[in-house]
Amino acid sequence: MWAPPYSKTDVEAGLRPLYPMMLENVELRWSFIRKIYSILAVQLLATIAVAATVVTVRPIAHFFVSTGAGLALYIVLIITPFLVLCPLYYYYQKHPVNYLLLGVFTISLAFAVGLTCAYTSGKVILESVILTTVVVVSLTLYTFWAAKRGHDFNFLGPFLFGAVMVLMVFALIQILFPLGRISVMIYGCLASIIFCGYIIYDTDNLIKRYSYDEYIWAAVSLYLDIINLFLSLLTIFRAAES
Numbered sequence: 001m002w003a004p005p006y007s008k009t010d011v012e013a014g015l016r017p018l019y020p021m022m023l024e025n026v027e028l029r030w031s032f033i034r035k036i037y038s039i040l041a042v043q044l045l046a047t048i049a050v051a052a053t054v055v056t057v058r059p060i061a062h063f064f065v066s067t068g069a070g071l072a073l074y075i076v077l078i079i080t081p082f083l084v085l086c087p088l089y090y091y092y093q094k095h096p097v098n099y100l101l102l103g104v105f106t107i108s109l110a111f112a113v114g115l116t117c118a119y120t121s122g123k124v125i126l127e128s129v130i131l132t133t134v135v136v137v138s139l140t141l142y143t144f145w146a147a148k149r150g151h152d153f154n155f156l157g158p159f160l161f162g163a164v165m166v167l168m169v170f171a172l173i174q175i176l177f178p179l180g181r182i183s184v185m186i187y188g189c190l191a192s193i194i195f196c197g198y199i200i201y202d203t204d205n206l207i208k209r210y211s212y213d214e215y216i217w218a219a220v221s222l223y224l225d226i227i228n229l230f231l232s233l234l235t236i237f238r239a240a241e242s
Contacts, residue, residue: 018207019147032212039219047110054114061118080108092216128233136226143203153204156197163194181239188235195229
């Protein structure tokens, strides 16, 4: 891709490429990265607002737990994010449909997160939020630092996919044959490690591989990594507290 001459005054215009042998326009890639993190910030703020409302307004959680209609709605909320991903795959470049679908995906998942936290102590939630924030920021900075020095994390893809398959089977076994508190903590630790790997992998893809039209998918990937990491840590702290 042709790139304009590097500017000596603008760091993002080419003075510091994101990784060695970078051929594309650095300024365009930085604009793409800023766009992704702006969308991700809105998603996380919306998730915090919805989840906090569900946790603090007790009748909402009580409705979902104590009534048949609430339980059915809870199942719908859990399934909705997966259903929305199908049309989002076809309309991720069509504005404003892509943002509308992304909003439905985020809000429905935020309700599920809020209901998960509704019957968890505030101390456990706070510990999980703080640790998630520290880990996400640290791994993001590390990935940018490593990419600049020529490290590539694309090799993690097959390993992470296999690890998620193992995690899903582990969860299914835990549901059918509960193995106790220690097993839950092991599951949470494994999930936390796996989604830390996904944060590095998806951030590396954000820097090098996502095309400029794939901003919705890039935001969804990072958002799911962060939410799953938070839920994994929540599982660990909740099991340790019980």
